[in-house]
Amino acid sequence: MGRSSNKELASIFRELADMLEMKGDTIYKIIAYRKAADNIEHATQDVAVLWQQGRLREVPGIGESIASKIQEYLTTGRVVLHDQLHEEMPPGVLSLRAIPGVGPKTAWLLYQRLGITSVAEVERAAKEGKLRGLPGMGERSEEKILQGIEMLHRRSERIPLGIALPVAQALLAGLRGCPQVLRLSTAGSLRRCKPTVGDIDVLAVSREPQAVVRFFARLPEVAEVVSQGDTKSTVLLEDGLQIDLMVLEETRYGSLLQHFTGSKDHNVHLRELALDQGLSLSEYGFTRPDGGMILCPEEEDVYLTLELDYIPPELREDAGEVEAARERRLPRLVQSVDLKGDLHVHSTWSDGVSNIREMAQAAKARGYEYIAVTDHTKSLGIARGLTVDRLRERQAEIEEVNRELAPFRVLSGVEVEVKADGTLDLPDDVLAKLDLVVASVHSGLRQERDRITGRVLAAMRNPHVDIIGHPTGVILGEREPYDLDFAAILREAVATGTALEINSMPNRLDLDDVHVRQAVAAGAMLAISTDSHRVESLEAIGFGLAMARRGWAEPASVINTVSFPALLSRLKGQPRLAS
Numbered sequence: 001m002g003r004s005s006n007k008e009l010a011s012i013f014r015e016l017a018d019m020l021e022m023k024g025d026t027i028y029k030i031i032a033y034r035k036a037a038d039n040i041e042h043a044t045q046d047v048a049v050l051w052q053q054g055r056l057r058e059v060p061g062i063g064e065s066i067a068s069k070i071q072e073y074l075t076t077g078r079v080v081l082h083d084q085l086h087e088e089m090p091p092g093v094l095s096l097r098a099i100p101g102v103g104p105k106t107a108w109l110l111y112q113r114l115g116i117t118s119v120a121e122v123e124r125a126a127k128e129g130k131l132r133g134l135p136g137m138g139e140r141s142e143e144k145i146l147q148g149i150e151m152l153h154r155r156s157e158r159i160p161l162g163i164a165l166p167v168a169q170a171l172l173a174g175l176r177g178c179p180q181v182l183r184l185s186t187a188g189s190l191r192r193c194k195p196t197v198g199d200i201d202v203l204a205v206s207r208e209p210q211a212v213v214r215f216f217a218r219l220p221e222v223a224e225v226v227s228q229g230d231t232k233s234t235v236l237l238e239d240g241l242q243i244d245l246m247v248l249e250e251t252r253y254g255s256l257l258q259h260f261t262g263s264k265d266h267n268v269h270l271r272e273l274a275l276d277q278g279l280s281l282s283e284y285g286f287t288r289p290d291g292g293m294i295l296c297p298e299e300e301d302v303y304l305t306l307e308l309d310y311i312p313p314e315l316r317e318d319a320g321e322v323e324a325a326r327e328r329r330l331p332r333l334v335q336s337v338d339l340k341g342d343l344h345v346h347s348t349w350s351d352g353v354s355n356i357r358e359m360a361q362a363a364k365a366r367g368y369e370y371i372a373v374t375d376h377t378k379s380l381g382i383a384r385g386l387t388v389d390r391l392r393e394r395q396a397e398i399e400e401v402n403r404e405l406a407p408f409r410v411l412s413g414v415e416v417e418v419k420a421d422g423t424l425d426l427p428d429d430v431l432a433k434l435d436l437v438v439a440s441v442h443s444g445l446r447q448e449r450d451r452i453t454g455r456v457l458a459a460m461r462n463p464h465v466d467i468i469g470h471p472t473g474v475i476l477g478e479r480e481p482y483d484l485d486f487a488a489i490l491r492e493a494v495a496t497g498t499a500l501e502i503n504s505m506p507n508r509l510d511l512d513d514v515h516v517r518q519a520v521a522a523g524a525m526l527a528i529s530t531d532s533h534r535v536e537s538l539e540a541i542g543f544g545l546a547m548a549r550r551g552w553a554e555p556a557s558v559i560n561t562v563s564f565p566a567l568l569s570r571l572k573g574q575p576r577l578a579s
Helices: 004-022 027-041 047-052 064-076 080-088 093-098 104-114 119-127 139-154 161-175 209-217 250-261 264-276 299-305 321-326 356-365 388-405 449-461 486-496 513-522 535-550 564-570
Strands: 183-186 200-205 222-228 232-237 242-248 280-282 285-287 341-345 370-376 409-417 436-440 499-503 526-529
Touching: 004 027, 004 064, 004 080, 004 093, 004 104, 027 064, 047 064, 093 104, 093 119, 104 119, 119 139, 161 183, 161 200, 161 209, 161 535, 183 250, 200 209, 200 250, 209 222, 209 232, 209 242, 242 250, 250 264, 250 280, 250 285, 250 299, 264 280, 264 321, 341 356, 341 409, 341 436, 341 526, 341 535, 356 370, 356 388, 356 535, 370 388, 370 436, 388 409, 449 486, 486 499, 486 513, 499 513, 499 535, 513 526, 513 535, 526 535
Parallel strands: 200 242, 341 370, 370 409, 409 436, 499 526
Antiparallel strands: 183 200, 222 232, 232 242, 280 285
């Protein structure tokens, strides 16, 4: 059945423990099932393999009774006691356990006294003040349950990378204050920089794991400790985010980090390679047939043992990266040091908060050689879009800033609106006088596929349009992408030399990693930009960089990885004002 059987069995035994607690069974049996669940979930080998080898009892907490249930599951796919208890449970009662702060006893109490079988019913009863009269519950308990339901609602969907990453960074900063912490890292989908993530995983190395776990639980950001053991802890923050901490010894840090970074499919592939070499790979390292261990204190050691080049976390999705690592043809992914400038920023001349000088000074302080100020054009009235006259006035300020900050350069550009009929918001003779033109769709977003695709294609065929801004129009958690024929967009991008933007704003990440990889494969050019409206937003470039890396982009595929003179030759038209 593979490693997934460990997770499934752990879930079954946890549910068994909860249902037995609801029925008032003996506490020792409840504890035994929970202990078995924890040990199975974190066992270094598949329980299916251990069962086949007659070694189940080697896992701590697995006695004769639990071993028989594991055998039952592995041979039939079910555990009879679990099924029987499920049938006896009123429908919906188990779902109440999802509410932070509501355990099995409270869930059963809510059902017995009030007939509650859903989260919505708990919320309604709490708001009506019906819970405070139950045994052991008061007004404060009612408030805590409502807070738990609010947390549950907030964490019911995946978390945008732009929200999760700053939270994780703040937690890591707090944990570094623990004297016993030797090393720290995020893991999971967050470390792989997926556009959205589930829970946040944090890994630590320490010779005193219990001290780290206790320190973690006392961090000021922690609202509730869900569980706490000797080497791991799960907490909820005030905003409902769940954080899982695991602490291990230093000699196993590399294998621990690799394992919990994932992805699941990537790890399965690595385990298969290990088996081909007669080894068993787990988070604890490699196990030889004689039981000896190959420890991996560094993550690179895992890949070296498997005779692979090191695979960056962003690529670990089992999408060809293992084969590429074996054949020594992994891409040299674009890095922050490769970026020489930002080609999509706004100023106070349209809807920006910072002026041109402030944006330029901040960009120069970041080590950039240039930025392109691309204020909105006139039809986007809500953004105080530029008219032709105001565009001329702005040029004087750009020239003044260029004199002050030379050799740093501010390119004079616009984010021109692609109108509903496919024409642009400014005439060609005006666009021809600019250094750089970003064309974007902000209106008519619900047009049918052919029409909205045609609008973008028409913009790309304009000889003055250098970049298509936020090409699919997605806003994470708020708006789906346009119904766009992306294959047609890629063909036109290659044919016309128009770059496609990776918009780094955390609520956009457009293009995403999937589209980036398609663009790279097609030979289209990319531009990693922030769409900044204030100085602070220039920091968001890291999110766009993450999408580029996940999409296998190398520096040669990104137009803003070259110095200023080379950039001019990469743009579609010959820049006028900046030359």
